[in-house]
Amino acid sequence: MLRLTNNFSLRFPEFLKSENTSLQRAIFVHSGAFSLGSAKIHFLRKLTIVFFLVSAFSIGHSFAQRDQITTQAGEKIRCRILDETPTRFIYAYIAPNGKVLRNEIFKNLVTDFKYNFYEEDLVTKGNKIASKSVSSKEPSNASPKNTDNQKTTKEKTDTDKKTVPDNKVTDNKLNSQKETIENKEKEQPKSETTIPKSTPKKQEKKTVAKKEEKTETPLATKKAKSEYDDYLKFRIGVRGGFGNMLAKLNSEDEFGLYQEKLLRGWTWGADFAYFPKDNFGFGVMFNNFQSKNSAENINFRFIENGLPKDTSGSITNKRLAKFVGPVFYFRKNIDFKTMVILGLSPGAYFYNDKGTYNGVTIPYKGWDYGGAATLGIDFLLGNDITGRDIILSLEAGYNYGKIRSMNFNDGNGTVKLANPVDLSRVDFTVGLRFTRYPRYFRN
Incomplete structure (x- = not known):
């Protein structure tokens, strides 16, 4: 068997x-x-x-991409936030070629961030991004x-x-x-x-x-059409700094040195502007230049009753040169936090020289047309707590004007001058401007 x-x-x-x-x-x-x-x-x-x-x-090799970071430029990055420090975010994202990259971004460059903003993960397979895992x-x-x-x-x-x-x-x-x-x-x-x-x-x-x-979805949305979307169209600011008149003095004696010190002084001003377009705006500008000097036992010359008079003794002068007029601004962004601004302003100068000669005070007054130009760099300041609404401005300015007639308060009214007073001046100022009201003002 x-x-x-x-x-x-x-x-x-x-x-x-x-x-x-x-x-x-x-x-x-x-x-x-x-x-x-x-x-x-x-x-x-x-x-x-x-x-x-x-x-x-x-x-099953997937990389979670459920978080979202929004930058100051309006860019929305789909990523996974790996770590958060007091000053920056550390995150990972998927490049268009499918590779997982790691990056860091400062918090002052971020306007908003959200965890688990997206409901689904992005799945990586090799060097590609897949919306759904294919099981074979x-x-x-x-x-x-x-x-x-x-x-x-x-x-x-x-x-x-x-x-x-x-x-x-x-x-x-x-x-x-x-x-x-x-x-x-x-x-x-x-x-x-x-x-x-x-x-x-x-x-x-x-x-x-x-x-x-x-079916690949973009990892980050496109940038905003304009770099100025985060700014309001209105802007107001103040500034202050140092100014130096460019008038030439013929005398080299002691009184000439006294007058030369009156050419240097302090300047301050304010401006308000409206920007109907991204790179163009207009508004109003005001600035004031002032200087003073005094001396004892000095030979000097002053005008009394319309006639020049030489004498000696004590002298004190306080000069004011004010300018006001419309202004036109042209600006260009270097990045979303830095911009260059050019300002051109036609206007009028108001001149006042208050002098005291041996105890006698004689004010001189006059006005005339002139112009001003400024070129500056603005830096956006602030953070998530105080708001990014304050701009630090560094400016250089040039002022042109001449006083051709003056009132010496001697009863003769305004008199034309044989030698006009030159008000040409160069300014260097530092200022603060507000593109939006700060958050602590809005609250």
């Missing part, structure tokens, strides 16, 4: 060992083929498990060949048990088993070739990659 064991080997009864040795060898050869097939299947199972683990790790499952390589072979061998053993143990009958059965095994071996390579090829998978991956490229 034949008996099939779990190792797919056939054991022969004692009375068949000597008579059917050749058949026994053939059957053991085929049973070895069965054992080799089971080893292949076991190896393929291990290979599929490793493949599933690697594919699950590569497909490999078909199991475990074929039902073993089970079919087991069933056929079991059925054969059952039929062998029912047959009469004759030598001829057993020979016929063994021959039929040999033929069926050979037929199975011939059919086996055919069934192996029916395993689906990997070419459609590659095509599916290509189509999925094309769809992913089309």
Whole structure:
């Protein structure tokens, strides 16, 4: 009798060992083929498990991009905030080529930030950005060949048990088993070739990659159309600094040195402007220049009753030169916190020289048309707490004007001067301006 064991080997009864040795060898050869097939299947199972683990790790490699940072320029960055310090944010974002990059940004450059602003994560796969993870499952390589072979061998053993143990009958059965095994071996390579090829998978991956490229979402929104969207159209400011008149003095005596000191003094002013366009504005400008000097026991000359008079003694002078007029501004941004501003202003000068000569005070007054020009750099100050509404301004200015007539308060009214008083001056000032009301004023 034949008996099939779990190792797919056939054991022969004692009375068949000597008579059917050749058949026994053939059957053991085929049973070895069965054992080799089971080893292949076991190896393929291990290979599929490793493949599933690697594919699950590569497909599930996602990088959370649920946070959003908004900059001063209106740029919205989709990222993941990794760390936050008192002065800066440390975040990671996905570049357009799909690489994960790390960056830092100062808090004074950020207007707003939100955690978990987006509901879904961005998924990275290789060097691409995918909106949805594509799960590809490999078909199991475990074929039902073993089970079919087991069933056929079991059925054969059952039929062998029912047959009469004759030598001829057993020979016929063994021959039929040999033929069926050979037929199975011939059919086996055919069934192996029916395993689906990997070419459609590659095509599916290509189509999925094309769809992913089309559905890519931008990591950051476009910048605002104008660099001045964060500023109001109104601007008001004050400034102060140092001024120096450019008038030339012919005398080099002691009184000439006294007058030269009156050419240097302090200046201060204010301005208000409205910007209907980003780079152009207009408004009103005012500035005031003042200087004073005094001396004792000095020879000097002054005008009394319209006539020059030379004398000696004590003298004190206080001069004021005020300018007011419309102004036109032209500005250009270097970046969103720094801008260059040019101002041109036609207007009028009002001159006042209050002198005390040996205890007698005589005020001189006059006015005339003139002009002023300024060139400055503005720096945006502030932070998230106080508001970014204050501008630090550094300016250089030039003033042009001449007083051609003057009132000496001698009862003769305004008199034309043979030598006009030159009010040309160069100023260097520092100022503060407000493009919006500060937050502590608004509250």
